[in-house]
Amino acid sequence: MAQRQYEFSDSDFNYFRKIADRLTGIHLADNKKELVYGRVTRRLRALRLQSFSDYIALLESGDVNELEQFTNMITTNLTSFFREMHHFDFLTQDVVPTLMKNKPRGSRIRIWSAGCSTGEEPYSIAMALRESVPGLSGWDVKILATDLDSEVLAHGAAGVYTVDRVNGIRSVYLDKYFDKGRGPNAGKVRVKEEVRNMITFRRLNLMEDWPMKGPMDVIFCRNVVIYFDKPTQTRLFAKFSNILADDGRLFVGHSEALYKVTDKFELLGKTVYKKAG
Ligand SMILES: C[S@@+](CC[C@H](N)C(=O)[O-])C[C@H]1O[C@@H](n2cnc3c(N)ncnc32)[C@H](O)[C@@H]1O
Known part of the structure; x- marks a missing residue:
């Protein structure tokens, strides 16, 4: 040593x-x-x-x-834009279109990125929705992005990233949804205002009481519970079940199977869950 x-x-x-x-x-x-x-x-x-x-x-x-x-x-804050791309495809091709079919036109659609780190996850959700869901602007869509770590949250709220963070993403996203920095900001990009406006960043400790009432239509809580022990995970998933709408969907990270952790959710697709019962 x-x-x-x-x-x-x-x-x-x-x-x-x-x-x-x-x-x-x-x-x-x-x-x-x-x-x-x-x-x-x-x-x-x-x-x-x-x-x-x-x-x-x-x-x-x-x-x-x-x-x-x-x-x-x-906290460990590792994240990236469009991490596990299949989640964003499923969200835009299945989950949100189904919500739109089942709700009166123009209703609220609430999405929560719980453990959002520096913001790549909620921004990916917002960009994917804008790019791939026709008629989105006629709906009241809001994304709540929360994290315990005040530093990463401030970074997320600013929406400024070095170009290496966005290098791998599809060029359509880069061209349409980011402003490129010039002069002293060369080498940086900033998420465009219309995308930033879809998201509210708030400090929230998942272990404490939550100020919002819900219901949430979609919860992303990916690569967060791997750091918790099983009883903590069980309690957290019970709280997610309470705040999720009956037809809501929960997305977790690829290594976070809920089997033997909670009976509140049923597996729907690759690490996407619906409420049990
Ligand atoms: C590895 S990052 C995952 C980021 C993003 N969800 C993703 O999958 O790319 C985990 C995040 O969970 C946050 N976190 C850990 N414990 C938390 C807690 N008790 N309440 C809220 N956020 C927490 C950390 O601060 C960190 O930003």
């Missing part, structure tokens, strides 16, 4: 595991010790603290800003 600048005991690690679980629902396995060391060490340096005990004392003092910084450090 590499020489460490700061002493990092098992009891320090266990403290961070416990508080991460309490604040975020994220379950840090034994093999995450080095990862936690790396992330928290950066914070120790920034704050010019001498030891992990000093940092633990700061968290224990209940410093709200530091608790937020800590949760931001613990």
Whole structure:
């Protein structure tokens, strides 16, 4: 093991595991010790603290800003535009057209990107809908994008990305839905206003009470629950079932099967679920 600048005991690690679980629902396995060391060490340096005990004392003092910084450090925010493209095809070719068939014209269609990270997922939803659902403008379509991590949310709300983030996406999306930066913003793109206006970004901890009443017609919660333990996942899916409309649909990540986790949902297609019963 590499020489460490700061002493990092098992009891320090266990403290961070416990508080991460309490604040975020994220379950840090034994093999995450080095990862936690790396992330928290950066914070120790920034704050010019001498030891992990000093940092633990700061968290224990209940410093709200530091608790937020800590949760931001613990989350894993990996995401990309049109991740798992088949979900966006299914959404635009099946789920939304069916909703439109079953609701009076112009009704509300509510989509929730829960654990939206830096915004690529909700923007992909918005662009896919605009591009592939005829007559969309005659409907009241809104996307709620939430995350616990305040930093990624701010990034998402701004809608500015370096070009390498959008390199792989279909050129029709790039040409129609992004403004290209010039001068000091060269090398960056910004999601166009009409797409940004479809989305509301809000900080929301999935472990806490949710302020919105719903019902949601569609929930995307992808690559979020893999970090939670099973009982936490079970509780969360029960809450998703409560807030989802009876004919609503839930999209999860490719490695997040609900089998043996919840009986509230039935598999409909590749990692797309409907409410059971
Ligand atoms: C790996 S990203 C997934 C992003 C996107 N859904 C995707 O699939 O590309 C997981 C996100 O879940 C968020 N997250 C983790 N725990 C959370 C919680 N308790 N409440 C809300 N968001 C949470 C993290 O901050 C992170 O941005």
